[in-house]
Amino acid sequence: MSDVTLTLRNLSTGFKMGGxxxxxxxxxxxxxxxxxxxxxxxxxxxxxxVTGMSILRLLPENAVTExxxxxxxxxxxxxxxxxxxxxxxxTRLAMVFQDPVGxxxxxxxxxxxxxxxxERAGTKSPAHAERAKNWRASAIKLLAxxxxxxxxxxxxxxxxxxxxxxxxxxxxxxxxxxxPELIVADEPTTNLDNIVERQILRLxxxxxxxxxxxxxxxxxxxxxxxxxxxxxxxxxxxxIVEIGPTKQIFADPKHPYTQGLLASALALDTxxxxxxxxxxxxxxxxxxxxxxLFEPRCKFAKPECRAKEPAMVDVGGERHVRCVLYGHx
Amino acid sequence: xWEESATSAAFCMxxxxxxxxxxxxxxxxxxxxxxVRFKLGDGLAAALSxxxxxxKAVDEVSFDVGRGxxxxxxxxxxxxxxTIGKAIxxxxxxxxxxxxxxxxxxxxxxxxxxxHxxRDLQMVFQDPLSxxxxxxxxxxxxxxxxxxxxxxxxxxxEQRIDEALxxxxxSPVFKPRYPHELSGGQxxxxxxxxxxxxxxxxxxxxxxxxxxxxxxxxxxxxxxKDLQAKFGISIIFITHDLRVARYLCHRIGVMYxxxxxxxxxxEELFTAPKHPYTKALLGTLGAEGENLDGAQVAGEAFxxxxxxxxxxxxxxxxxxxxxxxxAHPPTETIKPGHDIACYEWRRS
Ligand SMILES: Nc1ncnc2c1ncn2[C@@H]1O[C@H](COP(=O)(O)OP(=O)(O)OP(=O)(O)O)[C@@H](O)[C@H]1O
Ligand SMILES: Nc1ncnc2c1ncn2[C@@H]1O[C@H](COP(=O)(O)OP(=O)(O)OP(=O)(O)O)[C@@H](O)[C@H]1O
Ligand code: SF4
Ligand code: SF4
Ligand SMILES: [Mg+2]
Ligand SMILES: [Mg+2]
Numbered sequence: 001m002s003d004v005t006l007t008l009r010n011l012s013t014g015f016k017m018g019g020x021x022x023x024x025x026x027x028x029x030x031x032x033x034x035x036x037x038x039x040x041x042x043x044x045x046x047x048x049x050v051t052g053m054s055i056l057r058l059l060p061e062n063a064v065t066e067x068x069x070x071x072x073x074x075x076x077x078x079x080x081x082x083x084x085x086x087x088x089x090x091t092r093l094a095m096v097f098q099d100p101v102g103x104x105x106x107x108x109x110x111x112x113x114x115x116x117x118x119e120r121a122g123t124k125s126p127a128h129a130e131r132a133k134n135w136r137a138s139a140i141k142l143l144a145x146x147x148x149x150x151x152x153x154x155x156x157x158x159x160x161x162x163x164x165x166x167x168x169x170x171x172x173x174x175x176x177x178x179x180p181e182l183i184v185a186d187e188p189t190t191n192l193d194n195i196v197e198r199q200i201l202r203l204x205x206x207x208x209x210x211x212x213x214x215x216x217x218x219x220x221x222x223x224x225x226x227x228x229x230x231x232x233x234x235x236x237x238x239x240i241v242e243i244g245p246t247k248q249i250f251a252d253p254k255h256p257y258t259q260g261l262l263a264s265a266l267a268l269d270t271x272x273x274x275x276x277x278x279x280x281x282x283x284x285x286x287x288x289x290x291x292x293l294f295e296p297r298c299k300f301a302k303p304e305c306r307a308k309e310p311a312m313v314d315v316g317g318e319r320h321v322r323c324v325l326y327g328h329x
Numbered sequence: 330x331w332e333e334s335a336t337s338a339a340f341c342m343x344x345x346x347x348x349x350x351x352x353x354x355x356x357x358x359x360x361x362x363x364x365v366r367f368k369l370g371d372g373l374a375a376a377l378s379x380x381x382x383x384x385k386a387v388d389e390v391s392f393d394v395g396r397g398x399x400x401x402x403x404x405x406x407x408x409x410x411x412t413i414g415k416a417i418x419x420x421x422x423x424x425x426x427x428x429x430x431x432x433x434x435x436x437x438x439x440x441x442x443x444x445h446x447x448r449d450l451q452m453v454f455q456d457p458l459s460x461x462x463x464x465x466x467x468x469x470x471x472x473x474x475x476x477x478x479x480x481x482x483x484x485x486x487e488q489r490i491d492e493a494l495x496x497x498x499x500s501p502v503f504k505p506r507y508p509h510e511l512s513g514g515q516x517x518x519x520x521x522x523x524x525x526x527x528x529x530x531x532x533x534x535x536x537x538x539x540x541x542x543x544x545x546x547x548x549x550x551x552x553x554k555d556l557q558a559k560f561g562i563s564i565i566f567i568t569h570d571l572r573v574a575r576y577l578c579h580r581i582g583v584m585y586x587x588x589x590x591x592x593x594x595x596e597e598l599f600t601a602p603k604h605p606y607t608k609a610l611l612g613t614l615g616a617e618g619e620n621l622d623g624a625q626v627a628g629e630a631f632x633x634x635x636x637x638x639x640x641x642x643x644x645x646x647x648x649x650x651x652x653x654x655x656a657h658p659p660t661e662t663i664k665p666g667h668d669i670a671c672y673e674w675r676r677s
Contacts, residue, residue, distance in 0.1 A: 015510070044514025044542045060509070098513045098540065099458050147406075153369065153384075161367065164455045164536070165406025165569075187513070190539040191455065193406050193569045194613035220542045264543040268572040274554075275547035275576065284502045 005182050005214035006032040006055070006093075009069035013047075013054045016062040022285045025050050026238040029312075032182065035212040037204075039229030039246065041219060041261070043282050047238040048218045049098055052184040055216075056095050057085055073181060090117075090175075091124060093182040098190075098218075100171040104159040110170055111155035114139040117177045124178065131177075142173045145203060147196040164191040172200060179211055186218045201228055222265035226250055231318075234258045237283055237293040240312075244319035254321040256298045292323070300325060355432050356393035357531060357563045358417065363390045363426035365409070365416050386412040388587035389426065391660070394531065397561035399553070401574040401595075403610065404584030410567045411455055413584075414533040417565070418452050419443060430531070448478045451524035455535040455567070457516040461508045461523075467494075468504040471523050480527060489526055497522040498548045513540040521549065525556070535567045550577055571614055575599060580666070583607045586641040588657060593667040603663065603674040605646050640672070648673050 008030040014023035025047040032038045040048050054065045055077075070077040072093060077085070097103050104113060115135055122132030131138040136155075143151030146169040159167060168191055175183065185204070189197040201224065207213045219225055225232055225246065232249045234242040234257065242255040253259045260278040267275045280297035283289055289296055291306035298305070305324055313326045365387040387409040394400045402410045415421045417428055419435065427436045435446055454460035461470050471490045475481065481489055491501040499518040508516060517540045524532055534553070538546040554577060556562045568574050574581055575595055582592040583604065591604040602608050639654040640646065646653070650673060658670045671677075 042542065044540070044545050045512040046542075049512060099456065101456055101459050156369070163407040163411060169406075187540065191406065191536060191569065193404065194571070194610060196406050197569075198613065220540070220546070222543065261543060264547050267547065268543075268576055272576070275551055277547045277551065278544040281498065281500060284500050287502075 003034045004031055004071075005034050005036075005073055006030070006216070007069055007071040008055070009067060011051070011054060011065070011067040011070070013050050013059065013063060013065045016064065017286075021064050024238050024285050025054065028238075028240055030216075030233060030240070030243075032214045032216055034214055035208055036231065037208060037215040037217050037229045039217050039219060039225040039232040040235060041222070041225055041232060042235030042241075043237070043257075043261075044220075045282050046235040048235055049186055051235075052095055052186055052216060052218060055184060056089055056093060057082075058089075058095065090180070091121065091178045092180050093184070094175045094178060094180040095184040096172055096175050096186060096188040098186040100164075100167040101159065103171050103174075104167070106159055109156060109158055110162070111136075111139070113170075113174060114142075114155065114177075117174050121178045128179075139173075142176065143170070146170070146173045146176075147199045148173075165193070165196065168192065169196070169200065172203075176203070176207065179207065180213065181211075182214045182216070183207075184216045184218070187220065188217075189224070190220075197224075204228070222250075222262065234261070237288065238285075239293065239309075239322065241294070241322045242320065244317070248317060248319060254315060254319065254326060255294075255323050256300050256325075257294050260297075353396065357396050357398075357431060358394040358565075359427075359429040360393070360413070360417065361391045361427045361429070363387055363413065363416060363428065364424045365412050365421050366424050385587050387416065387423075390584075390587075390589045391426075392582055392589065392592060394563050394565060397557055397563060398580065399557055399564040399566055399578045401578035401581040402565060402567045402584060403569065403571060403574055403581060404590075405586065405606075406569070407586075408584035409587045410584055411535055414452055414535050414565060414567060417531075417533060418447075418450050420452075448474075448480075448527050449530045450533070451527050451529040451531070452533040453517075453520050453524045453535060453537045457513075457520040457540075458508055460520060461516065463508050466505050466507055467511075467519050470519065471526055474523065475526055478527065490522075493522040493526040494518070496525065496552055498545050498552075514542065514545060517541060518545075518549070528560075529562065531563045531565070533565045533567070536569070537566075538573060539568070539570070546573075553577055571610065583610070588641050588670060589660070589668075590642065590671065591667075591669045593664075593669075597664070597667055603667075603669045603677050604642075604671050605648050605673075605677065606642050608677065609645075642671075648676060 008028060011025060011028045012023055013025040014021040028051060042048060053059045067078060118132045118135035118138060121128045139155065140151035143154060148154055148166060148169055154162065172188060189200055204215065208215060217229055229246050231244060232246050233240050234255065236257050242258050253262050264276055264278065278297060283293060291308055292310050295301045295305045310322050310324050311328060312320045312322050315321055315326050364385060366383040366385045369382045369384045390413060404410060412421060416423050423436060427434055430446060435443065468490060471493065472486055475486050475489060476483065494501050497518040499515060503511065503515060517537065521537055538549050541549060550573065553564060557564060566578055578595055580592060580594050581598050582589050583606065585606050591607045602611055638656055640657050643649050643653050653672055658672045660668050660670045662668050663674065
C-alpha cells in the first residue's frame with residue numbers, strides 16, 4: 001500500500017448563483033500522506049473550508065464539485081454512492097468544523113451526542129466495542145483529554161449552555177471517538193486559550209503518531225502552523241499558490257502573497273504602533289483579474305503577470321510556487 | 330476601588346435627573362460585584378442534591394472602562410468572558426451587582442428606558458453565524474438596526490452600509506448574500522460592520538479577529554485602534570490571543586473560572602505579572618511556548634459546580650499553600666491600577 005492517505009487532482013468547486021456557477025476553488029492538487037499534518041493557510045474567503053467540505057461532500061445543494069482524482073487510501077471517493085460515503089464519513093474521514101454550533105443538535109444534551117457516537121463507533125474494532133459498552137465512563141475520560149475535567153457536569157448540559165471553547169472541545173472529542181484515518185480540522189482551536197489549545201494540539205499529534213492519522217489542518221495561526229504541520233499549502237482566491245515543507249516556507253517564503261502573510265504574522269511578535277497589512281483585498285468571486293490573481297496587490301507585478309495565470313513551478317526541495325518570478329513551469 | 334463605587338453611586342442618583350452632562354472623570358462603564366449564575370442540570374440529579382445547583386459563571390467581578398479605553402479580557406475558556414459581555418448588554422440578567430453606564434445604573438432598567446442605551450452599547454458576538462438571522466441577507470441585517478434606531482435618513486442608509494462594510498474590510502458585493510453563503514472570516518466582518526454602523530460609545534468585541542487571516546486581522550485591529558483614537562470609542566476586547574491584546578489594549582483583565590484574578594496596564598501585566606495563572610498564560614508566549622511538549626495541562630481544574638471554597642486556581646497552582654484552601658482570595662490593589670486576587674503574590 002502506498003503511504004498516501006488522500007490524493008486530490010484538479011478539484012474545482014463552485015456555487016450556482018443567479019444562473020451561473022461561480023468557482024471558489026479552482027484546480028486544486030493536494031496530497032496528504034499517512035501520519036502527515038498538511039497545513040492549509042491563506043486569506044479569509046480563499047476557499048479553505050470549501051476545499052475541506054468538498055472532500056467530505058458536505059456542501060449545500062447549489063454547489064458543483066468536479067475532480068479528476070479523489071482517492072482515499074485506495075478508495076475512489078468519486079465512485080462512492082451517497083449511502084456508501086455516509087458510512088465512511090465520521091468513521092474513517094472526519095471534519096472538525098470551524099463553527100461548532102452547527103454540528104450539534106440544539107434540542108439534545110451533550111450526553112446524547114456522545115452516546116450516539118460511541119455506539120456508532122462500536123463496530124470499528126474490539127477496543128471501540130469495549131468503549132461503547134462503557135460509553136459514559138469513556139466519554140468522561142475523553143472529555144478530560146480535551147481539557148474538560150468535569151465531563152459529568154457538561155454531559156447534562158445543552159449545547160447552548162456551553163462556552164464557545166467548551167463546545168469546540170466537545171466537538172473535537174466527538175470526532176476523536178472514531179479515530180479516523182483522515183481528519184480535516186478547520187481552525188479547530190480558535191476560541192481556546194493557549195494552555196488548552198496546546199493540550200488539544202498534543203492530542204492531535206498523539207493520534208498522528210500512534211495511528212498514522214493524516215490531517216488537513218486549516219489555520220490562521222502561523223505559530224501553530226509552524227510547530228504542528230509537516231508541510232504547508234498556501235491558498236489565494238481559490239488556488240494553491242505555494243506548497244512545501246514548513247521549515248523552508250517559513251525560512252524563505254517564495255510567493256509574494258506568502259511573504260506578505262508571514263510579514264503580517266510576525267508584526268504582532270514585536271512591539272509596533274501599527275500593524276502591516278497587505279494593501280487591497282481578495283478579488284471578489286465572479287470578478288477575477290486576468291492572469292495572476294494576486295497581481296492587483298503584488299509589488300513585484302510586471303506586464304507578463306497579466307497575460308495568463310502562472311503555472312505551478314517546481315523550485316526543488318519538494319517546493320512548488322505559482323509565480324512567474326520563479327519561471328514558467 | 331470601593332470609595333470610587335460609593336461616589337459613583339451617589340453621582341448616578343443625580344444623573345437620573347440630569348442625564349445629559351457627565352463628568353469626564355466618571356468611567357464610561359463601571360461594573361461592580363457582578364454575579365451571573367446559571368442553573369445547572371435538572372431532574373433527578375438536582376432533586377437528589379437538595380434543590381437546584383448553580384454555576385457562577387461570573388462571580389463578583391468589578392472593573393471600570395474609561396472613556397476611549399480599550400480593556401482586554403483574557404483567560405481560560407469557559408471562565409465567563411462572554412457572559413460578562415452579554416450581562417453588560419443586559420442579554421443575561423445578573424443575580425446581583427451593578428452595571429453603571431455613563432453614571433446611570435442600568436442593572437435593572439426596564440426595556441423602554443433601556444432602548445436608549447441599546448444603541449450605545451454594541452456587541453460583536455463570538456459566534457457570528459448564530460448572531461445573524463439566517464434568513465436575512467447581509468444588507469437586511471445591517472439595515473434593520475439603522476432604521477429601527479433612526480441613525481440616519483433612509484436615503485443615506487445604503488451608503489452607510491457600504492461604508493461600514495468597506496471599513497470592516499469586506500466588499501459591498503457581498504450585500505445580497507445570506508450568512509451560510511459566506512466564509513467564517515467574511516461573516517465575522519459583517520458582524521463587526523453591523524456593530525460599527527450604530528456609532529456606539531462602547532463596543533464589546535468578543536473574539537472579533539479569531540477567524541481572520543493575519544492580514545485581514547491587521548486591518549481590523551488597525552480599524553479598532555483608529556476608532557478608539559479618532560472617536561474615543563471604548564472597547565471591551567475579549568480575546569485568547571495575548572499578542573493581539575498587547576497590541577490593542579490599554580489594560581488587561583485575566584479571568585479564571587468566573588473570577589477576575591488580575592487586572593493591570595498592558596506594560597505592567599506583560600513585564601511584571603503576579604498571579605500564577607497569568608504567568609502560566611504568558612509562559613505560552615514566545616520561545617518557550619514554541620514546542621508542544623512540557624506545556625501544562627488544563628486537566629485538573631476547579632469544579633465550578635461542586636467546589637465552593639478555596640482559591641479557584643488551587644488545583645493547578647504551583648505556589649499553593651494550605652491557607653489557599655480556606656476561601657478565594659480577596660482582590661487587593663498592589664499598585665495604582667494593578668489589582669490581584671492571590672494570597673501569595675508577594676512570593677512571585
Ligand atoms: N454556500 C455558498 N454559496 C455561495 N458562496 C459561498 C458559499 N459558501 C462559501 N462561499 C464563498 O466561497 C468562498 C470561499 O469560502 P470558504 O468558506 O472556503 O473560505 P475560507 O478560506 O474558509 O475563509 P475563512 O478563513 O474566512 O474561513 C468565499 O468567497 C465564500 O463567500
Ligand atoms: N446560557 C447558559 N446556560 C447555562 N450555562 C451557561 C450559559 N452560558 C454560559 N454558561 C456557562 O457559563 C460558563 C462561562 O461561559 P462563557 O461563555 O462566559 O465563557 P467564556 O469565558 O466566554 O469562554 P470561551 O473562551 O470558551 O468563549 C461556562 O461554564 C458555560 O458553560
Ligand atoms: S505572478 Fe507576478 S503578480 Fe503574480 S505573484 Fe508573481 S510577481 Fe506577483
Ligand atoms: S491564592 Fe494560593 S492557590 Fe490561589 S493563586 Fe494564589 S497561591 Fe495559588
Ligand atoms: Mg473557513
Ligand atoms: Mg466566550
